[in-house]
Amino acid sequence: MMTTLVLDNGAYTAKIGYSHDKVSVIPNCQFRSKTARLKTFTANQLDEIKDPSGLFYILPYQKGYLVNWDVQRNVWDHLFGKEMFKVDFADTSIVITEPYFNFSSIQESMNEILFEEYQFHAALRINAGSLSAHKYFQENSSELCCIVVDSGYSFTHIVPYCRGKKMKDGICRINVGGKLLTNHLKEIISYRQLHVMDETHVINQVKEDVCYVSQDFYKDMEIAKLKGEENTVMLDYVLPDFSTIKKGFCKPREEMNFSGKYKTGEQILRLTNERYAVPETLFHPSDIGIQEMGIPEAIVNSVQNLPGEMQPHFFKNIVLTGGNSLLPGFRDRVFKDVRSLTPTDFEVSVVLPANPICYSWEGGKLLSENPDFDEMVITRDDYEENGHYICEEKFDI
Template sequence: MYENTKIRVDFADTSVVITEPYFNFTSIQESMNEILFEEYQFQSALRINAGSLSAHHYFHTNPSELCCMVVDTGFSFTHIAPYCRRRKMKESIRRINVGGKLLTNHLKEIISYRQLHVMDETHVINQVKEDVCYVSQHFYKDMEIAQAKGEENTVMRDYVLPDFSSIKKGFCKPREEMVFSGKYKTGEQILRLANERFAVPEMLFHPSDIGIQEMGIPEAIVHSVESLPEEMQPHFYRNVVLTGGNTLFPGFRERLEAELRALVPAHLPVSVMLPANPVCYAWEGGKLLAHNPDYDEMVVMREDYEENGHCICEEKFDI
């Protein structure tokens, strides 16, 4: 097969760990089983949630902890998932339909309305979002600054768009090089961004600001924890783990911890942990899991699948 030669792997001798969202449709799970075992014929497979891999990573590096709350905020949505003794508490998982895709689309709409039509430039505007957006610690105060004129507006940034000939990748102009009156002499195409920088990530905390009737992340965490037995609740507030690309916005961890502190009873400790690489945190958890002595007990072997079909996967994979 072409795939075999390309990645130099013999699937028949290979075990695969593949992630899927919480509460995935049964039809999709069965299709995935067929692809893994019938089309590619992997020796064994483990289907698991990314949050479970993140929890495994956290418990591996913090062996004294019994509970953790994984906040996984990625491209399509945000999941709040509590884990106790390495098992997920299914009934308390919460999903918010706000992710990086929605933020990028909202930024495209704002820029297209105010400055330049960019509705077809998803990749470029996604890069703009990652380069200049941040989470405000004092939203209304930042709003006042963003309305100031000239150099008093410390929020304002100029972003140079790529032309894909001399400028391959867009970049933010250094503050000292910004022109506050008149135009730039160069032929660069500039986006001037002010309150967009913090108003877009604000949707993660208050989706209702743009008419999405959902909880923000701090509220969803509290909603999840309060559905758990009371004696367990302090352990979850003390071990909130952030994963996913949206957690890379500057100020995200601090703002979440501050908002949680305001919502949680004063006598309970609150601690929010941002890993060094939150995007790869689940992958690193999968790497640790693959070296776990119990790994062989968790997977489904191809022979078992061929003999028992999808039901063996339902039994083994607690998705």
């Protein structure tokens, strides 16, 4: 029985699962910790690390492109191996994602690894956004156009699709992603209160727990200047010590000591305007010296590069995916800003799926059930006969 494995191979997490099963979200990297320097942990072995302080990541991706094949192979060996998915390569097709504008050298390496090393029966290389668009069109069959905003670890991509095909003239990339936000937060905290430059893992968790997208930046700035309990932005975050406190958490407001000092041995971060100033980078990259458009402007710019009669259809089908879209307030802010930049006679609608991190994986699952799926893939026999050329011809990347 032929099965299909869907792998949305992101720069931060791999979303993987058989098309007949559910998805698992697993770190797409290896780790070493300060305490156990000699041991390398792979993917979901992260849970085995007793003391994740000073944890450093060894990532297969750099700046959004897969460059470290040794690390990627180790992660894939782990995922495809007997502890995880027990892949029977000869009877399995794989749908695997790759970045937009990927380098042909990377594509060739991927073909070789999938067909020659692992010997999958068949493969389909595709952009994650194309899978998200496929899912959106399946669920909204009356719509012909959508624009996928994929704000991930390395980049934010804005890609318009019409009748399932991506419109290359409208593709826009902003060099701001989750990694940059975490690094920015590390710098602010290190400058203001505590040296955390080595604590990527912990501060990434802080970001996910406390950051939000402001709906009115100047109003929040005024609140953040207030003293004591009137400052509703201020938050105290208890850092993990990895013995009694395994995971950091926000102190409940009623337990906060506004005079600043706590008697207990807890290590506290006091966060104010960085809670919204860090995610603001997605909307104004120039705040930290990156001379690029923010997401709402880039959406409008992307649509304006497309034929006039199609533009209204894109504005009413804006789909948010990727981990940054989970920041509280993200959807509302994108809507508000795009609305203010768009002619009033256009309808604007911004959709945040229930699970924006796995949305493209779900699109891959749907695609694998498509009656034309066998026409889309390259089989190992095709590849052995024709080499990379056949992949280049067939995969519209």
